[in-house]
Amino acid sequence: MVGKRVLLRLLVAACLGVAGAAVAASPASAAGVPVCTDWKQSGAIKVPVSSSGDSYCWMQRGHRTRGVWMLQYSINMCYGAYLQSIHFPYTVSQDSDFGPITEAALREVQKLEDSRYPGVNVVADGIYGYVTAHVMFHSTGKDYNCYRL
Structure with missing residues (x-):
């Protein structure tokens, strides 16, 4: 009897956890935030x-826009040396396609910036949104000069 109760509790907790994760992981689009085009x-x-x-916009895997191109450019110019140093493969x-490589590189950038700003809670989800935009460096388009928003 006790075993069944424990299993039931675990099942309910797992269901609630999955539902909570789905809510927490929903992209900015759910809040009506526009895509970076x-x-x-x-x-x-x-x-x-x-x-x-x-x-104040967002991007994720599957998007193909000029905004993605600029994100890729900034990742290369501002984080290229870092990605090489951690042996990013x-x-x-810079093809404007937010594919799996852009997503993986952005996750590494998010992890790095989260370590620099532990109180901000930068989530390494591979989605470019408000928090990521404000903690990451963006390129000036001149040499390797990069600054934050």
Whole structure:
């Protein structure tokens, strides 16, 4: 009898955990945040933006936009040496396609920035959103000069 109760509790907890994880992991699109479809110069740096020019936007695997191209450019220019130092096995192509390599590279960037800002709780989910945009370095487009938003 006790065994059945324990199993039932574990089953309920697992179901609630999966439901909670699904809610926690839902992308910014669920909140009506637009996709980063383009990029613009923002002060000294170039950042992905929505079609209305707002840097409050998001991107994930499957997106194919000019915003993705700028993210890939910033990853290469600002984090290329870091990715090599941790023996990241791929080169991020600047092809505007947010594929598995861009996602994996972004996860590494997120892990690095989370270690630099432990109180911010940067989630290494491979999704580019508000938190990632503000903790990562973005390229100026000149040499390897990179700054944060």
